[in-house]
Amino acid sequence: VDIPSNESRSETLLQYLVTIIADKFQPNYGLLMLWASLANAIPVSHCLIHIGTTEDYLSKNTRVSLDDLQEIPYVKWCIMEAIRLRAPGAVTRRVVRPFKLQNYIIPSGDLLMLSPFWAHREPRYFTDPEDFKPERWEKADLRKNGFLEGFVAFGGGKNQCPGRWYAIMELHLFVTLILYKFEFTLLDQVPEPSLLHLVGTQQPDRPCTVEYSHR
Numbered sequence: 001v002d003i004p005s006n007e008s009r010s011e012t013l014l015q016y017l018v019t020i021i022a023d024k025f026q027p028n029y030g031l032l033m034l035w036a037s038l039a040n041a042i043p044v045s046h047c048l049i050h051i052g053t054t055e056d057y058l059s060k061n062t063r064v065s066l067d068d069l070q071e072i073p074y075v076k077w078c079i080m081e082a083i084r085l086r087a088p089g090a091v092t093r094r095v096v097r098p099f100k101l102q103n104y105i106i107p108s109g110d111l112l113m114l115s116p117f118w119a120h121r122e123p124r125y126f127t128d129p130e131d132f133k134p135e136r137w138e139k140a141d142l143r144k145n146g147f148l149e150g151f152v153a154f155g156g157g158k159n160q161c162p163g164r165w166y167a168i169m170e171l172h173l174f175v176t177l178i179l180y181k182f183e184f185t186l187l188d189q190v191p192e193p194s195l196l197h198l199v200g201t202q203q204p205d206r207p208c209t210v211e212y213s214h215r
């Protein structure tokens, strides 16, 4: 599909991403979008709206190197903040040996669960936890693969998600490419996330229309 710049189209951005085949790099990013939004519950759209309406550094580049990504940490902070706010609902472990936790003996066979979603709402670790504040990630040593204290979206211990840095790098690249290619205008107010979909596939609590065009 060869799309002339600025031509208006009726299909959604997601439809467009899934069907384009003109550029050898694009189909993978379309699929990645689907994977990220459907499988990992990351509100990339929120992140796009935020960056698209607050940042002005995007040019017409269509190729992005790892060095380029280092120059735009703000996009990465937005991604980390999106992951923090919409982290997985629970990480589960089966107890194999009884052990004492405070005053309780936890018997073997029990399931222990940690909720990254709720843990990320702990004000001791994240001030104004419900707010989308990408700047809080400035303190994290992301270049050296360090997270913020209290951030457990990828679990922990020896079974911590082995795909975490790959996932973050791909999202960083994907969001950056989308913003290089498209310009977004927000036509509605930014909706709240639907309370019926706290984890899993995200949905807004009301329609949110965004106009997009080729840069």
Ligand code: HEM
Pocket (backbone or CB within 6 Å): 040, 042, 083, 087, 088, 091, 092, 153, 154, 155, 156, 157, 158, 159, 160, 161, 162, 163, 164, 166, 167, 168
């Ligand atoms: C933003 C995206 C992602 C999130 C939020 C995420 C989150 C998680 C979480 C919470 C766990 C459980 C960790 C634990 O039990 O302590 C996990 C495990 C795992 N993840 Fe991810 N993940 C993501 C992307 C990926 C990707 C892209 C891959 C593969 C390329 C991947 C591969 C795995 C595997 C293989 C495990 C099982 C590890 C084990 O049990 O030893 N994940 N992930």
